[in-house]
Amino acid sequence: MKKVVITGPESSGKSTLTKELAGFYGALFFPEYARIYVENLNRKYTYADVEYIAERQIKTLSGNYYGKTENYVFFDTGLIITKLWFEIVFKKVPDYLLEAIENIKIDCYLLCSPDLPWIPDNVRENGGEERMILFEKYKSELENYGFKYFIIKGKGSERLSCATRYLSSAYCL
Numbered sequence: 658m659k660k661v662v663i664t665g666p667e668s669s670g671k672s673t674l675t676k677e678l679a680g681f682y683g684a685l686f687f688p689e690y691a692r693i694y695v696e697n698l699n700r701k702y703t704y705a706d707v708e709y710i711a712e713r714q715i716k717t718l719s720g721n722y723y724g725k726t727e728n729y730v731f732f733d734t735g736l737i738i739t740k741l742w743f744e745i746v747f748k749k750v751p752d753y754l755l756e757a758i759e760n761i762k763i764d765c766y767l768l769c770s771p772d773l774p775w776i777p778d779n780v781r782e783n784g785g786e787e788r789m790i791l792f793e794k795y796k797s798e799l800e801n802y803g804f805k806y807f808i809i810k811g812k813g814s815e816r817l818s819c820a821t822r823y824l825s826s827a828y829c830l
Contacts, residue, residue: 658722658723658727658728658729658730659728659729659730659764659765659824660718660722660729660730660732660762660763660764661678661729661730661731661732661763661764661765661766661767661824662718662731662732662734662735662763662765662766662767663675663678663731663732663733663734663766663767663769663809664734664735664737664738664766664767664768664769664795664799665768665769665770665771665792665795665809666769666771666787666788666789666791666792666795667775667788667791668771668773668774668775668788669769669770669771669772669773669788669792670769670773670809670816671689671733671734671769672688672689672692672733673816674767674769674809674816674817674820675688675731675732675733677816677817678729678731678817678820678821678824679729679731681817681821682728682729683727683728684728684729684730684731685722685725685729685730685731686730686731686732686733687717687730687731687732687733688733689733689734690710690713690714690717690734691707691710691714691734691738691739691742694706694709694710694713695710704743704747707739707742707743707746707747708751710739711736711739711743711751711753711754711757714734714735714736714739715736715753715754715757715761717732718732718735718736718757718761718763719757719761729824732763735763735766736754736757736758736761737758737795737798737799737802738795739754740754740755740758740798741791741794741795741798758802759802763804764805765804765805765806765807765823765824766799766804766805766806766807767806767807767809767820767823768792768795768796768799768806768807768808768809769808769809769816770792770808770809770810771788771789771791771792772810772811772812773812775788796808807819807820807823809823
């Protein structure tokens with residue numbers, strides 16, 4: 658069983674790809690908890706809110722899913738996005754989050770390119786040029802940690818094909 662995190666900037670198709678991959682492989686998937694949490698706030702999120710989100714993500718990513726799926730478990734976003742959220746918005750990152758990034762085994766990351774149109778909503782904050790800046794930051798973080806990753810590009814079914822080709826390659830095994 659492999660743990661796969663789908664990551665990338667806002668409005669880059671992470672949620673759609675996560676669901677499509679789970680359907681394709683008949684696998685478990687976990688939606689983006691930060692989105693669910695922030696959508697239900699009746700105020701601007703705080704540092705404490707992002708800490709709560711991080712703790713929930715750590716618990717989910719740390720889970721033992723053996724016996725519940727044969728091949729993959731897909732996670733819509735991961736801890737690197739949360740790390741950069743802390744850095745950019747609050748200028749500090751909790752130590753436990755940095756430890757979790759290093760200690761939780763993720764088999765590979767799919768980094769979604771912001772080559773899809775921006776679709777604004779009540780949660781998204783980083784449109785325009787900021788999407789490519791964040792994409793490069795996520796890429797740098799993955800490289801700095803030495804994590805296996807593959808860039809997902811294309812529109813519609815091209816994205817799913819791109820992801821499944823990568824997941825079936827020896828690189829992700």
